[in-house]
Amino acid sequence: MKDIARELGISVVTVSKVLRDHPDIGSDTRQRVLKRMKELNYRPNLAARALVTGRSSTVGLVVPDLVHTFFGEIARGLSKALRKKNYSLLIASSEEDPQLEQQEIDQLLARRVDALIVASSQWTIETFRHIEEQKVPYILIDRKFAGLSAHFVGVDDEAVGILATEHLIEIGCRNIAHIAGPDVSTGHGRLEGFRQALRQRDISIPPSNVVVCKHGDDSGENSGHDAMMRLLRHSPHPDGVFCYNDPVALGAMRAILESSLRIPGDIAIVGCGNIVYADSLRVPLSSIDQQSETIGERAGKLALACVESKTSVRPKKILLQPKLVARQSTQRKKT
Amino acid sequence: MKDIARELGISVVTVSKVLRDHPDIGSDTRQRVLKRMKELNYRPNLAARALVTGRSSTVGLVVPDLVHTFFGEIARGLSKALRKKNYSLLIASSEEDPQLEQQEIDQLLARRVDALIVASSQWTIETFRHIEEQKVPYILIDRKFAGLSAHFVGVDDEAVGILATEHLIEIGCRNIAHIAGPDVSTGHGRLEGFRQALRQRDISIPPSNVVVCKHGDDSGENSGHDAMMRLLRHSPHPDGVFCYNDPVALGAMRAILESSLRIPGDIAIVGCGNIVYADSLRVPLSSIDQQSETIGERAGKLALACVESKTSVRPKKILLQPKLVARQSTQRKKT
DNA sequence: ACTATTGACTGTATCGATAAAGTAGTCCAG
DNA sequence: CTGGACTACTTTATCGATACAGTCAATAGT
Numbered sequence: 001m002k003d004i005a006r007e008l009g010i011s012v013v014t015v016s017k018v019l020r021d022h023p024d025i026g027s028d029t030r031q032r033v034l035k036r037m038k039e040l041n042y043r044p045n046l047a048a049r050a051l052v053t054g055r056s057s058t059v060g061l062v063v064p065d066l067v068h069t070f071f072g073e074i075a076r077g078l079s080k081a082l083r084k085k086n087y088s089l090l091i092a093s094s095e096e097d098p099q100l101e102q103q104e105i106d107q108l109l110a111r112r113v114d115a116l117i118v119a120s121s122q123w124t125i126e127t128f129r130h131i132e133e134q135k136v137p138y139i140l141i142d143r144k145f146a147g148l149s150a151h152f153v154g155v156d157d158e159a160v161g162i163l164a165t166e167h168l169i170e171i172g173c174r175n176i177a178h179i180a181g182p183d184v185s186t187g188h189g190r191l192e193g194f195r196q197a198l199r200q201r202d203i204s205i206p207p208s209n210v211v212v213c214k215h216g217d218d219s220g221e222n223s224g225h226d227a228m229m230r231l232l233r234h235s236p237h238p239d240g241v242f243c244y245n246d247p248v249a250l251g252a253m254r255a256i257l258e259s260s261l262r263i264p265g266d267i268a269i270v271g272c273g274n275i276v277y278a279d280s281l282r283v284p285l286s287s288i289d290q291q292s293e294t295i296g297e298r299a300g301k302l303a304l305a306c307v308e309s310k311t312s313v314r315p316k317k318i319l320l321q322p323k324l325v326a327r328q329s330t331q332r333k334k335t
Numbered sequence: 336m337k338d339i340a341r342e343l344g345i346s347v348v349t350v351s352k353v354l355r356d357h358p359d360i361g362s363d364t365r366q367r368v369l370k371r372m373k374e375l376n377y378r379p380n381l382a383a384r385a386l387v388t389g390r391s392s393t394v395g396l397v398v399p400d401l402v403h404t405f406f407g408e409i410a411r412g413l414s415k416a417l418r419k420k421n422y423s424l425l426i427a428s429s430e431e432d433p434q435l436e437q438q439e440i441d442q443l444l445a446r447r448v449d450a451l452i453v454a455s456s457q458w459t460i461e462t463f464r465h466i467e468e469q470k471v472p473y474i475l476i477d478r479k480f481a482g483l484s485a486h487f488v489g490v491d492d493e494a495v496g497i498l499a500t501e502h503l504i505e506i507g508c509r510n511i512a513h514i515a516g517p518d519v520s521t522g523h524g525r526l527e528g529f530r531q532a533l534r535q536r537d538i539s540i541p542p543s544n545v546v547v548c549k550h551g552d553d554s555g556e557n558s559g560h561d562a563m564m565r566l567l568r569h570s571p572h573p574d575g576v577f578c579y580n581d582p583v584a585l586g587a588m589r590a591i592l593e594s595s596l597r598i599p600g601d602i603a604i605v606g607c608g609n610i611v612y613a614d615s616l617r618v619p620l621s622s623i624d625q626q627s628e629t630i631g632e633r634a635g636k637l638a639l640a641c642v643e644s645k646t647s648v649r650p651k652k653i654l655l656q657p658k659l660v661a662r663q664s665t666q667r668k669k670t
Numbered sequence: 671a672c673t674a675t676t677g678a679c680t681g682t683a684t685c686g687a688t689a690a691a692g693t694a695g696t697c698c699a700g
Numbered sequence: 701c702t703g704g705a706c707t708a709c710t711t712t713a714t715c716g717a718t719a720c721a722g723t724c725a726a727t728a729g730t
Contacts, residue, residue, distance in 0.1 A: 013689095016687065045685085047686080048687040049688075050687095051686080052687055052689080
């Protein structure tokens with residue numbers, strides 16, 4: 001590779017400049033160099049470049065669960081955005097474990113990623129102070145943190161709650177329940193939206209109609225099942241349930257069917273996330289679409305923007321609007 | 336960081352050695368260095384290390400589709416295996432496009448990944464020759480190539496076909512059909528297994544009972560639907576169908592239900608992949624489990640083994656045994 | 671007592687690029 | 701014909717580590 005320089009009787013710097021389309025190169029020389037590069041199938045060593053430029057052309061993504069299609073879609077959108085600029089994607093999974101997440105983030109920082117995109121399962125904001133110290137721009141997705149003025153891309157969770165709840169009201173449910181998610185922003189927002197929608201329509205429900213299920217994404221199905229069983233213990237049972245997310249909704253539906261109740265006849269269900277398979281389920285699941293792929297794409301663009309601009313970008317919150325996708329699990333005549 | 340050396344009045348080399356647990360360091364010095372590292376929150380620059388050692392502690396993974404949970408599970412297993420050794424995972428998605436795959440692989444090679452793990456959607460083996468030239472060890476997963484003596488980790492596809500088909504036979508199906516996958520090793524193997532199982536039981540079927548659907552993972556659902564419609568045109572329609580994979584099976588089931596036929600009453604269905612949601616489907620889907628997470632884990636271990644050993648490892652084929660998971664879509668009394 | 675061996679370090683070159691500053695020619699204006 | 705502005709290169713220093721080959725003192729062996 002310095003071979004190229006030697007062979008053509010020019011300096012390595014000249015070769016390097018050709019590589020980067022630097023202006024001050026004669027078109028004659030440029031052609032010769034390019035030709036030889038092709039022949040030798042030469043690729044620049046990005047580690048060396050990263051060392052001297054201080055930038056790795058790499059973005060890190062940390063998610064709690066690689067298997068949940070929600071994050072798969074985000075990764076796809078992100079990867080699409082990065083590909084255009086020849087950035088690569090380092091992915092790490094935290095398995096919903098804050099400790100592990102911390103560790104993975106450190107690892108990514110040591111690799112000098114140019115930006116970090118995190119769907120955090122953290123409880124504190126300490127980790128993020130840590131990132132800030134390293135001056136690496138980072139973007140939160142899906143879950144945000146109060147008191148942290150950071151970039152954020154995600155869906156408007158309150159709107160999610162409102163949308164879902166109003167839908168249940170519209171199809172005639174009056175004894176509405178909510179299986180709430182874990183104690184993070186998405187959980188809070190959706191619960192808040194739920195409450196707000198009920199207030200607005202002057203519908204009141206017993207406090208026991210809100211149950212919390214601990215594990216959101218990971219083993220959502222099981223905890224959704226448990227939570228629904230708790231709801232069913234009360235009589236009369238709810239006639240409509242808004243579930244924190246789709247895996248939870250799956251569990252809830254299983255609990256309902258096992259109890260010989262019908263969906264949506266006895267109980268209507270709305271989930272959130274609009275998983276790919278929603279259409280093919282035992283009862284096709286009405287769900288709130290979070291535009292996951294768009295989240296990834298926007299986050300990617302934002303990350304690149306942060307990297308390009310020398311000056312640190314003012315924290316930006318991108319709130320995407322959720323959309324209701326009604327399917328059979330809420331298909332019911334109005335009462 | 337050379338600051339550390341200066342402050343403590345020792346050479347950078349010594350510091351570097353502490354970093355890597357090199358033996359010839361006094362325990363006294365080691366303690367002092369470690370202490371100072373903690374205080375400064377120092378992290379070595381991995382780009383620099385990669386440059387001089389020629390190893391990046393990074394493994395590349397190329398998959399056709401990030402959203403398909405099959406690959407999500409592989410990524411999880413892989414990530415688990417790599418984490419132990421502090422390797423990181425660069426993921427690229429080829430979106431089922433051979434051209435794009437080629438490009439992404441080049442990108443990963445330029446980044447000097449220590450090993451490459453590929454679930455290829457390639458038609459030719461040219462790309463792999465290319466990788467070999469760079470002397471980067473690579474491991475094929477899921478899909479293999481005839482005439483390429485490379486490492487491979489995946490399920491025994493013939494066994495998959497046999498397992499699925501015998502199951503259909505056992506529950507009483509006689510007019511069995513197969514919706515075959517694309518023209519890659521997984522498709523061939525499963526078809527071959529299908530044929531073999533039928534031969535062994537002396538069951539013969541009309542050639543029209545094997546239909547091919549082009550897109551496997553990507554838009555499997557739609558092409559599965561199309562394929563099933565083609566099967567239904569013949570009379571009598573098949574009484575059992577083995578589908579290339581689960582997305583295809585979902586499409587097929589939709590086609591069947593739309594035609595007012597029952598599953599498994601009129602037609603039994605077996606898929607392959609055992610997707611996470613198989614249990615919650617309209618008709619819970621019997622499927623062949625491919626042990627995807629194990630695939631990822633084994634591939635990861637193998638990759639690390641290749642990297643560690645200086646001498647190139649003899650190509651290894653790891654064939655995992657598939658397992659049948661019977662659910663409602665094949666629950667039927669024997670005839 | 672004198673060479674060997676070991677332990678704990680240090681010095682220097684190098685990995686493969688890029689940044690910044692310098693050096694020739696060339697070309698034209700005044 | 702002289703000096704500034706270009707163009708097309710080249711030189712040198714550097715990024716942050718690691719590899720390799722010493723150095724030097726202390727202990728050990730015979």
